[in-house]
Amino acid sequence: MFARPHSDTPHLTITVDGQPVGAREGDSVAAALLAAGVVAMRSTPVSQSKRGPYCMMGVCFDCLMIIDGVPSRQACMVSVRDGMRIERQRGPRPLEVDTEDSP
Amino acid sequence: MSAERIATDVPARADIVVIGGGPAGLAAATEAARRGAAVVLLDEQPALGGQVYRAVEANRARGKTLDADYAEGGRLVDAFRASGALAIHEASVWLVEPDGTVGFSRAGAATLMKAERVIVATGAVERAMPIPGWTLPGVMTVGAAQILLKTAGLVPQGRVWIAGSGPLLRLYAVQALAAGGQLAGIIDTTPPGNRRAALRHMGGAMGALGELRKGLAWTQAIRQAGVPWITGAHDLRAEADDDGALGTISFTADGARRSEPADTLLLHNGVVPNVQITRALDIEHDWNQTQRAFRPRCDAWGSTSVPAVMIAGDGAGIVGAAASAIAGRLAALESLRALGRLDQAARDDAAAPLRRALARALAIRPFLDALFAPSPEYLVPAGETIVCRCEEVTASALRQAVSLGCLGPNQLKSFTRCGMGPCQGRICGLTVAEVIASARGASVADVGYYRLRFPIKPLTLGELAAVHAPADPTAPR
Numbered sequence: 345m346f347a348r349p350h351s352d353t354p355h356l357t358i359t360v361d362g363q364p365v366g367a368r369e370g371d372s373v374a375a376a377l378l379a380a381g382v383v384a385m386r387s388t389p390v391s392q393s394k395r396g397p398y399c400m401m402g403v404c405f406d407c408l409m410i411i412d413g414v415p416s417r418q419a420c421m422v423s424v425r426d427g428m429r430i431e432r433q434r435g436p437r438p439l440e441v442d443t444e445d446s447p
Numbered sequence: 448m449s450a451e452r453i454a455t456d457v458p459a460r461a462d463i464v465v466i467g468g469g470p471a472g473l474a475a476a477t478e479a480a481r482r483g484a485a486v487v488l489l490d491e492q493p494a495l496g497g498q499v500y501r502a503v504e505a506n507r508a509r510g511k512t513l514d515a516d517y518a519e520g521g522r523l524v525d526a527f528r529a530s531g532a533l534a535i536h537e538a539s540v541w542l543v544e545p546d547g548t549v550g551f552s553r554a555g556a557a558t559l560m561k562a563e564r565v566i567v568a569t570g571a572v573e574r575a576m577p578i579p580g581w582t583l584p585g586v587m588t589v590g591a592a593q594i595l596l597k598t599a600g601l602v603p604q605g606r607v608w609i610a611g612s613g614p615l616l617r618l619y620a621v622q623a624l625a626a627g628g629q630l631a632g633i634i635d636t637t638p639p640g641n642r643r644a645a646l647r648h649m650g651g652a653m654g655a656l657g658e659l660r661k662g663l664a665w666t667q668a669i670r671q672a673g674v675p676w677i678t679g680a681h682d683l684r685a686e687a688d689d690d691g692a693l694g695t696i697s698f699t700a701d702g703a704r705r706s707e708p709a710d711t712l713l714l715h716n717g718v719v720p721n722v723q724i725t726r727a728l729d730i731e732h733d734w735n736q737t738q739r740a741f742r743p744r745c746d747a748w749g750s751t752s753v754p755a756v757m758i759a760g761d762g763a764g765i766v767g768a769a770a771s772a773i774a775g776r777l778a779a780l781e782s783l784r785a786l787g788r789l790d791q792a793a794r795d796d797a798a799a800p801l802r803r804a805l806a807r808a809l810a811i812r813p814f815l816d817a818l819f820a821p822s823p824e825y826l827v828p829a830g831e832t833i834v835c836r837c838e839e840v841t842a843s844a845l846r847q848a849v850s851l852g853c854l855g856p857n858q859l860k861s862f863t864r865c866g867m868g869p870c871q872g873r874i875c876g877l878t879v880a881e882v883i884a885s886a887r888g889a890s891v892a893d894v895g896y897y898r899l900r901f902p903i904k905p906l907t908l909g910e911l912a913a914v915h916a917p918a919d920p921t922a923p924r
């Protein structure tokens with residue numbers, strides 16, 4: 345687990361599957377979720393096993409989430425914004441997404 | 448001092464495009480811009496510094512300097528900002544053409560830019576450490592935890608174990624403890640024989656006494672903090688709890704099997720060059736048996752078989768941050784010569800002191816390479832251990848395909864789907880080559896690596912359709 349020192353109180357709010365989570369300006373989505381104790385961020389297309397961030401630098405693609413309606417975004421590479429809507433991505437990934445698929 | 452412009456409108460052309468904002472890229476861009484070139488630096492992160500100096504300016508502003516080495520990153524960024532080079536952040540490069548065309552995406556919009564010269568400074572990635580259970584949520588790399596510390600100030604808390612080998616493992620432990628973090632223990636998988644092998648390089652390393660002292664100080668700080676340090680460990684496994692996340696780790700040390708509850712396991716198995724761009728450009732790569740990784744073929748300036756493309760820093764073979772910055776400046780000097788901005792004599796004059804500094808910065812490398820040579824156990828995983836995380840292909844599935852006649856990574860890819868997921872083989876590439884080599888009794892050099900193709904980042908059709916360009920009809924499909 346990871347903890348955030350008290351001096352760094354979150355002042356932004358994002359939602360994860362509808363639940364509010366605090367975040368700090370400058371956090372990536374993945375960092376904000378880990379700080380809030382959310383470790384599993386998606387399930388795999390092949391076996392539906394749970395996955396969370398592995399590399400935090402855009403290499404592994406294990407942090408793919410639906411961010412503001414856009415699927416398969418790397419949560420470790422997207423900075424949080426107040427009010428951002430995050431959803432866990434389950435099963436098959438709409439990769440090479442056609443824009444028609446994204447609301 | 449703030450000569451750096453925040454890019455809103457992206458120029459269609461540049462003399463030099465530098466890819467990567469770590470030490471090599473910052474130093475290359477600074478050197479070239481200072482000498483009058485129009486330089487654009489593309490970086491995937493929201494702030495300059497690369498991974499080693501990640502978030503260095505934000506931390507400096509908060510009075511968090513971590514250590515003297517990290518503070519050096521602040522000086523590189525300051526020099527960059529004073530140089531007149533343009534930085535474009537959150538730019539994900541997916542194309543580099545041999546003629547210097549660079550394609551990148553920012554906030555869902557794709558752009559093509561044309562450069563006379565491209566300096567690839569995309570650095571290193573952590574070598575995979577495939578163990579049973581390494582795909583469980585809660586298992587991450589040490590580098591990932593360090594990024595959390597640098598960018599979000601997060602410190603490890605609860606039952607956090609570190610396992611593996613390499614300088615980064617110690618450095619992170621020291622930084623995390625100093626920041627108030629807790630560690631349950633360090634499971635050191637460095638093969639016991641490495642120490643003796645490293646001693647043979649001690650003579651050369653004496654030229655880098657400061658570095659050696661630093662390493663000793665890290666070790667001491669960890670011991671003083673009372674963090675259990677288990678050496679000679681092997682057979683490391685991560686096991687799931689009822690929720691499908693990490694719950695337990697187990698390993699063998701001193702002949703006994705141990706099992707420990709764990710919330711987080713941080714793995715580290717050294718670093719290797721990031722070869723996505725150089726591979727996709729079909730630049731020849733050579734196997735480095737000591738560092739057990741492929742590196743793109745280039746000369747002492749960083750020039751490659753593709754005249755418009757140079758490489759600087761860890762991407763050309765692991766050299767560390769200090770040497771990477773010097774390599775960046777050398778690549779800039781040669782680029783300026785090639786562009787007719789500097790004559791050969793002036794290039795060589797400017798390079799002479801840099802070459803001496805480079806030799807000093809590299810003095811400790813043979814010692815480090817020997818001391819932290821990766822354990823064979825994690826180069827060639829056994830049994831049902833997953834190798835390709837994206838497509839969930841196991842080591843035994845790979846071995847079976849080899850026994851059916853798949854002799855190379857590309858055949859194995861079409862046979863098993865390994866390397867076909869969104870990471871495009873970034874994580875599994877070297878492991879797949881090692882597994883094939885060991886199954887065939889061949890050398891990794893002969894087995895080779897995945898053939899990579901642009902785009903090296905998944906692009907949406909929308910991005911491709913909207914490529915916003917100094918119109919180039921060769922945009923990839």
Ligand code: FES
Nearest residue numbers: 400404405407420
């Ligand atoms: S955690 Fe690896 S790509 Fe995001």
